[in-house]
Amino acid sequence: MSLEQTLRDRLEEFVKRIEKNTKSYIGYPVSKDFEYSELAELLKYPLNNLGDPFVDSTWKVDSREFEREVIEFFAELLRAPENNWWGYVTNGGTEGNLYGLYLARELYPKGICYFSKETHYSVAKNLHLLNMRHIMIRTTENGEIDYDDLKETIRINRESPAIIFANSGTTMTEAKDDISKISGILDEFSIANRYIHSDAALCGAINPFLEPRPSYDFADGADSISISGHKFVGSPIPCGIVIARKDNVDRIARSIAYIGCLDTTITGSRNGFTPMVLWYAIKKWGKEGLAKRAQHGLSTAEYAEKQLKEIGINAWRNPNAITVVLPEVPSAVKEKYQLATANGITHLICMPNVQKQDIDNFVKDLKKELQ
Amino acid sequence: MRTITIVAQDRLGLMADVTELLAESTINIESIEASKVDSTALIKIISDDADTAYTLLVEAGFHVVSQAGLLVRLKDEPGALARVSRTLAENDIDIRGVNIVDQHDGYELVAISCCDSNKAKEVLSDIVV
Numbered sequence: 001m002s003l004e005q006t007l008r009d010r011l012e013e014f015v016k017r018i019e020k021n022t023k024s025y026i027g028y029p030v031s032k033d034f035e036y037s038e039l040a041e042l043l044k045y046p047l048n049n050l051g052d053p054f055v056d057s058t059w060k061v062d063s064r065e066f067e068r069e070v071i072e073f074f075a076e077l078l079r080a081p082e083n084n085w086w087g088y089v090t091n092g093g094t095e096g097n098l099y100g101l102y103l104a105r106e107l108y109p110k111g112i113c114y115f116s117k118e119t120h121y122s123v124a125k126n127l128h129l130l131n132m133r134h135i136m137i138r139t140t141e142n143g144e145i146d147y148d149d150l151k152e153t154i155r156i157n158r159e160s161p162a163i164i165f166a167n168s169g170t171t172m173t174e175a176k177d178d179i180s181k182i183s184g185i186l187d188e189f190s191i192a193n194r195y196i197h198s199d200a201a202l203c204g205a206i207n208p209f210l211e212p213r214p215s216y217d218f219a220d221g222a223d224s225i226s227i228s229g230h231k232f233v234g235s236p237i238p239c240g241i242v243i244a245r246k247d248n249v250d251r252i253a254r255s256i257a258y259i260g261c262l263d264t265t266i267t268g269s270r271n272g273f274t275p276m277v278l279w280y281a282i283k284k285w286g287k288e289g290l291a292k293r294a295q296h297g298l299s300t301a302e303y304a305e306k307q308l309k310e311i312g313i314n315a316w317r318n319p320n321a322i323t324v325v326l327p328e329v330p331s332a333v334k335e336k337y338q339l340a341t342a343n344g345i346t347h348l349i350c351m352p353n354v355q356k357q358d359i360d361n362f363v364k365d366l367k368k369e370l371q
Numbered sequence: 372m373r374t375i376t377i378v379a380q381d382r383l384g385l386m387a388d389v390t391e392l393l394a395e396s397t398i399n400i401e402s403i404e405a406s407k408v409d410s411t412a413l414i415k416i417i418s419d420d421a422d423t424a425y426t427l428l429v430e431a432g433f434h435v436v437s438q439a440g441l442l443v444r445l446k447d448e449p450g451a452l453a454r455v456s457r458t459l460a461e462n463d464i465d466i467r468g469v470n471i472v473d474q475h476d477g478y479e480l481v482a483i484s485c486c487d488s489n490k491a492k493e494v495l496s497d498i499v500v
Contacts, residue, residue, distance in 0.1 A: 112466075124470065134468045135466065136470045138449065138452070138471070138479075148449035149452065151449075152450035153452055
């Protein structure tokens with residue numbers, strides 16, 4: 001099987017364009033320092049992890065055993081309750097969030113989902129898809145949920161089960177909602193019927209290595225957590241991990257005869273290659289390697305903040321964040337570095353591949369444009 | 372015919388952007404009217420293809436409130452929304468969804484969808500936009 005020459009030329013040009021665009025970005029939370037060529041052989045095969053990763057299927061062209069190791073690694077990192085966790089490798093953070101909300105809805109169909117204004121836009125879409133009652137809560141200036149507003153809103157609606165959608169690393173400012181504080185509010189109003197989903201797309205794999213450790217995981221009160229695989233870990237194909245308390249998952253599982261498996265996941269057919277990518281990454285780095293990546297990101301972010309302030313830019317970061325926030329930059333700089341901008345602010349995200357030299361180049365270009 | 376309302380920061384060319392976007396997909400607009408609340412533009416569109424218009428506009432990044440929703444203007448402070456929730460609850464109006472669509476100058480515009488929009492509009496008449 002091969003393409004005709006004009007199409008091959010087009011493909012070759014596309015590869016060059018992508019290579020160039022990949023070099024320049026520092027505004028998106030996507031790692032690019034990965035090397036998975038040892039897995040290339042697997043691209044010849046129709047790997048499909050359909051069904052539940054923890055139950056064997058009649059389909060045998062799968063990587064489920066590796067997927068299970070990935071989930072187990074993250075369950076430990078996120079302090080999941082022993083013998084009461086379950087998860088799978090998703091297509092990305094949005095699917096993981098959809099899964100968490102779906103579980104919440106099944107448990108508490110009359111519940112109200114509370115989420116902050118800085119929540120990722122896909123959540124509103126998920127809530128609409130799931131037809132769930134929802135109330136958006138104000139945020140404070142740094143992007144964290146406004147606990148006073150949440151408290152007052154829950155006080156009014158205390159007769160309804162509370163479903164909390166908490167962010168651990170908001171899109172623009174990497175703000176983190178403290179789920180211990182949120183649990184405290186629910187305790188104050190004696191709301192026993194509750195569910196907390198933690199959207200830790202970017203920060204899920206960073207938080208365990210921070211001091212103090214943010215309050216976002218199972219030991220802090222989360223019932224499900226979604227992490228993105230293509231952000232901090234790094235993957236050529238978007239993917240993620242979702243982990244939930246197993247007893248909640250068991251309530252929604254249904255048996256499907258023709259695949260000899262349980263229907264517990266959002267999609268039927270599931271990518272069998274991305275679990276291999278994540279498996280490779282966790283085996284190559286382990287916890288120590290991930291910790292080093294986190295420290296590198298933090299140190300680069302600290303450097304970036306300092307360099308920007310030195311040229312008079314009002315740059316800031318949330319505590320222990322790899323995201324540096326600054327006022328909206330000129331279009332030329334935005335384009336060159338592919339910087340996301342919203343509501344008058346731009347940000348740099350110091351992913352593990354961002355080096356001090358990249359920051360120096362950016363600051364130099366910004367200074368030149370502002371003169 | 373159904374109504375949708377776009378909530379956006381008022382700027383030059385906003386109306387043109389909206390109408391061009393809808394025209395590209397041959398969405399028939401029965402009527403379109405614009406108003407302002409402080410620096411926020413509200414563009415009300417009546418169309419027999421409001422669902423498609425809604426999807427197109429949301430995908431293009433606009434905040435859109437459907438006919439089933441109402442728009443209220445509140446002080447941007449903790450508890451403001453909670454007081455609205457209480458008022459609705461006291462009048463047996465069940466809230467489906469509450470979304471902050473714009474914030475500026477100490478105020479926020481909030482889209483509320485509930486089981487009885489007409490009754491909600493009456494009850495919240497002093498803050499409905």
